[in-house]
Amino acid sequence: MDKIVKLFKGTIIHSVELEKVEILTNSLVGIGKEGIIVYLKSAFEDLNQLEDQVKKLSVEHEIPNECIVDMGNKFLIPGFIDTHAHAPQYHNAGTGTDLPLLKWLEKYTFPVESKFKDLKFAENVYSKVVNRMLKNGTTTCCYYATIHVEASELLANIAGERGQRAFIGKVCMDRHSPDHYIETTEDSLNDTKEFVERILSKGNPLIQPIITPRFAPSCTNLLMEGLGKLANEKKTLIQSHLSENKDEIEWVKSLYPGIESYTHVYKHFDLLNERTIMAHCVHLSEEELHLISEQQTSISHCPISNFTLSSGNLDVRKVLKKNIKLGLGTDLSGGYHPSILQVMRDSIKCSNSHFFIDGEHKPLTFEEAFYLATVGGSRVVNMEDRIGNFQVGKDFDAQIIDPFAPNTPIDVFENDTIKDIFQKFIYLGDDRNLSSLYIKGKKINF
Ligand SMILES: [Zn+2]
Structure with missing residues (x-):
């Protein structure tokens, strides 16, 4: 010993x-x-x-x-593991709870994220969010930052200085985004590569880069393809959103008429593998769940956000039966609360809501919610041999x-x-x- x-x-x-x-x-x-x-x-x-x-x-x-x-x-x-949080959106946490996803992005979220080109603004919000997460016992967090390399690196530095274990993603989006908050495909790919290299060169094993296409509708085919290549080359984790809201799913269908499903879109661009964390996955078909399971992709369950943005209620039992890696996420600030304890409570309520419709549904217990917040999360970030218990x-x-x-x-x-x-x-x-x-x-x- x-x-x-x-x-x-x-x-x-x-x-x-x-x-x-x-x-x-x-x-x-x-x-x-x-x-x-x-x-x-x-x-x-x-x-x-x-x-x-x-x-x-x-x-x-x-x-x-x-x-x-x-x-x-x-x-x-x-320590708790938050498998999905948007650090810049902490600025808005507890506000803007009146709209569904796509309108919410446009009205509240893109405007605040675009402000992170200002490093002073970024420093204030990022210091507070990392502190708030630690205060709530979150020892590991998968953060989305914004499209800005400098500010995203600043988030990595702040988490690093505070001693948190974190995956930091520079967000990528080169279409269907407002003029004040969008990148060219070339910039997005170059900046992401630069960001990944900068984070890795810090040599802090607790801080890792994570490839972050915002979601399929805001990334062109060229960008998705490039990010898939980069993630595989650097062997980084990948995080994105999948099947959160019905309008979003219809939109993806219209953008990719030739591809079988939303889940298959990520697979098509080599972004759906054992290093991928997909947030939400509320409305997946049996075939899509099967594909997730086959690809050994993880799901981040974000019930506070799903209820707040009226997105839907994930059937956790169905996911668990397929032996898919599943953890919990706050999804700040679609989810208004930074505490994984609150997410645990809402995950139980979300599961109870399935029991209202199906008497055979076995609601999640508090022991199971605790597992998802700890060991479950460690499996989501592929660190079950390092953390979780x-x-x-x-x-x-x-x-x-x-x-x-x-x-x-x-x-x-x-x-x-x-x-x-x-x-x-x-x-x-x-x-x-x-x-x-x-x-x-x-x-x-x-
Ligand atoms: Zn999210």
Whole structure:
């Protein structure tokens, strides 16, 4: 075993499979110097046994006292993974909730995104959004930036300085966009290449570029083709939108009359593979779902956004049955709330809404929503061997949750079990319950 440099003792809660949340009381997790989990021992019979083991480890590994964290009645959970968020749109979060997707883009979203050519404006919004995400326990985030290379790089720098794990995408759009917010095909491709190289040259393993065609209607065939090539050449992840809204689907049909479906459009341009994250996927046909599954493409489920923009309700159960990689996304600011806790709650409600129509539909449980927010997300970004839970060998991306913190929305009663308290946190908790945050073993200020 590698040397333990920091040891956490107390209750550890994480998912190991979709339906199973492990609640490990009287447990120990040891972190090595690279921020990797090198030791996990759970369920000591009593506190004496636990303390004996702490003493033994602290001598063996020369762990100083200040590096032994007694979590008391708090508990440890993995960091949340937001698989779909638009950083610039954070400026508008909580406003502009009165229009469906295409009108919403035109009236609220394109105007604010176009302002990010101004780096001062960008710095203000990007500092705030990264901070807000961290405050809400999001240790990994897939961000869309804007079409501007400098501002997109600034977002990468801010996330990097704050220690967040992030995929940053310079948005690409060379048609059907307003005059004040559009690129030429050539600029879009050159700028994306330049952006990818700049991000990779920083050498921060936590910050990765992600190829980001906004969605098929705003990219020409030439651009889609070029981005497919670039993503394959650089082996980056790809993110885009798919089948969010019925008008959008009709539009894509009219733009690509020769291609079988919206999903096939991305496949046609080599943008649908095991490194692709497609947001929404609300209205996919059986054939399209089958293609997603076959291509091992991931889906980011964004229920807050889907309800707010009246897009529709994804049948999560249908997606899970096909063994498609599925995670949760805030979709800021189509989704008005930056917290993955809120997304979990809405994912359960969204699943319940299917039960209203189909009595056979098995609604999502809170344990399953927690899995999607953590392990599910790690699979979406192809990092299930690195993050998502506390298995030995993974990076320590973690939140210490304090259900007893004063002035929070949780009241704990005498007979509440740890599972009850955990469930109360999932349904009622917020950023006030976050006591400490770690990314790759490093304590993060938020
Ligand atoms: Zn989106």
